[in-house]
Amino acid sequence: MYRVFECITQEHDYWLVAVAAFVCIAGSSLTVLTLRRLIAANGPRKKVQLGMSALITGATIWSTHFIAMLAYDPGVEHGYEPVFTGLSLGIAVAGALAANAFLAFGNGQSNYIFAGAGFGLTVSVMHYTGMSAYQLPGEVIWHLDTLVASVALGVGIGIGSYHRIMKPATRFCWLGGAALMVLAICTMHFTGMSAIEIRLNSTFAVPPQLLSDMVLGMLILSVVTLILFIGFSAFNIETNLEREAVARLEYTVLHDHLTQLPNRLHLKRKLDELSKRLASDATANVAVVSIDLDLFKQVNDVHGHQVGDQVLKEVSLRLKNCFGENEFVARIGGDEFVALKTDVEDTDDAIDFANLTYGAIIPTIHEGNCAINMSASLGIATSMNDGSDMNQLLQKSDLAMFRAKQDPDRNICQYDADMDMKFREKNNLIRDLRHASSNDQFELIYQLQNEVKSREPIGCEVLLRWCHPTKGIISPDEFIPIAEETGLIQDIGLWVLRTACIEAASWSSSLKIAVNVAPQQLSQPTFIEDLLDILMESRLPPERLELEITEASVIHDQALALKVLKKIKGMGVRIAMDDFGTGYSSLAMLQTFPFDKIKIDRSFVQDLHLNHQRAAIFRSTLSLGQAFGIPVLAEGVETEDELSFLNAEGCTLVQGFYFGQPMSSEAIRGITTPIKISRAS
DSSP: OHHHHHHHHHSBOHHHHHHHHHHHHHHHHHHHHHHHHHHHOOTHHHHHHHHHHHHHHHHHHHHHHHHHHHHBOOSSOOEEOHHHHHHHHHHHHHHHHHHHHHHHHOOSTTHHHHHHHHHHHHHHHHHHHHHHTEEOSEEEEEOHHHHHHHHHHHHHHHHHHHHHHHSOSSTTHHHHHHHHHHHHHHHHHHHHHTTEEEEEOTTSOOOSSOBOHHHHHHHHHHHHHHHHHHHHHHHHHHHHHHHHHHHHHHHHHHBOTTTOSBOHHHHHHHHHHHHHHHHHOTTOOEEEEEEEETTHHHHHHHHOHHHHHHHHHHHHHHHHHHOOTTEEEEEEETTEEEEEEESOOSHHHHHHHHHHHHHHHOSOEEETTEEEOOOEEEEEEEHHHHOSOHHHHHHHHHHHHHHHHHOTTOSEEEOOHHHHHHHHHHHHHHHHHHTTTTTTOEEEEEEEEEETTTOOEEEEEEEEEEEETTTEEEOHHHHHHHHHHHTTHHHHHHHHHHHHHHHHHTOSSOOEEEEEOOHHHHTOTTHHHHHHHHHHHHTOOGGGEEEEEOTHHHHSOHHHHHHHHHHHHHTTOEEEEEEETSSOOOHHHHHHSOOSEEEEOGGGTTTTTTOHHHHHHHHHHHHHHHHHTOOEEEEOOOSHHHHHHHHHHTOOEEESGGGOSOBOHHHHHTTSOOOOOOOOO
16 A cells, blocks of 8 residues: 555655546546446437547547556656557557447346446456556566556456446536546556566666657547547537427427417426415415307317317417416417416506407407307406416316306406305215116106197106205206216116116007107117117117107217118117297208107297297298108197197197196006016016
């Protein structure tokens, strides 16, 4: 140990030792950073990184050694043999290549041992090859024990360095790896230098073809400058490219690809950020505005999705351009947007922000030959009135937006506590509705359909009632829209159809049974199969079953609806158009679809003998039915005067309270004598 200290302090130039240390530290740091990239690289990039790391590592080892050799002053004439000097550089690069390849392409968890050991051996072999190039008038005596110690130190510390590179515990472990690499190179070098003893002898002549200290210094300077410059440049370029790639990736992840607005994930981050701000700053206020474009689906249906996309882009651009520094807007899906405004002064400020947003949306959008007038429903929630949790504010603004959507007289609605209560009630109703069928809470009742002249029953319409365990009887007008909104109508409708068919099959009479079918049922791919299964299970003759559908069932996808209705008609099941006159009634629809009956809505039948407009509408419908050969049934008949008027006009079928209230299963069975039938399993 004393010999090593003596070698450094008494036989070396301090300034050149400092230069060697600087080169070693800079090169080792760059080597470690490059090796970290090498481990993470894939494909051809990995091979490029391997070659670059080998050059930097080899140049660092070689330059440190020979700068330190220049610092060594034996006090006599000396020089460096060119072949062994150049060979030592080749050994440094080749050894580094092999060591780093273990790190990059090895399959085991202990690759760092082979890589670090290879690095330490490379430093040792390069050092002693370089020492062989050292020529002076005398004899060099080697101390084997110190030589072995130098190699062992280089290998051991090298393994530690590569362990920190391959298995970092923290993001700063690369500094430890670089420090150990510097220690491995310097310890091996100075221990190796202390392993030699020079015995001067004037009989040993120094060959003339040697590299002088000045020439070697210039060579080292050239190698170090070139390789480290290339290494630093490549590292900086790759770092910038990686930073740009990460920035592009982050932008892609956080922005909607169509409109380039922030997306739902970006909004979530913004909400989390604002929640922290509201929690820490009592004076901060935020307004949340939920936005939904009205009737946007019609734009896609009428003009196509390409025009719809352009409309979304234009609306997004308008919103982006009209918002200021403290305002934020995101597209969270489809035609839904969310706008945020920070530093809101009061409720009026939030309402002004919503009006500004609405005003940016409604101007006519010109796309090609199309002039599209958009509207929107907006809901407002503020931290001043509705709490400081941003996620809850978003939910509350959504509730306000839905309220605005349901109210035709306003486009902007502000949240209030009553909405929250109704929202919870609706959620509770949805929860109970999911289990109503399995808990036997549904009941079917039957309203007679009669012939006008004979006043005899010819059939009955099935009506559904929900007997809630705590709320009592719930009207279909209350729960059917919720069932359609949530998709529960498909299972409920199937239960109604099966139960009604089994009930009707048990009657001895040939009364027909009319069952309402929701639009979602008709569009189900398995509806025809389900209908066949029910008819086979109940053994109800198909001609006794009549399916009532509304115009909404066929208006959205007329081609699919026509295909399904023709299959139903082919099975022998009758089809009635329900609530005629309340939707998109047209001559083309009556001409195209195979309807067996038209049911005119009760709103046109009530007091039609006193109301000339209703009477005119009814006569027109009756004429249409006669023209197409389709009988017309009048719903909602309640008085003798209404029935007499219908009879005088030639209407043959009626339905209403005039013939009694809807009846239970037991009551409807009392009209006829029930018979025993065997049901298919």
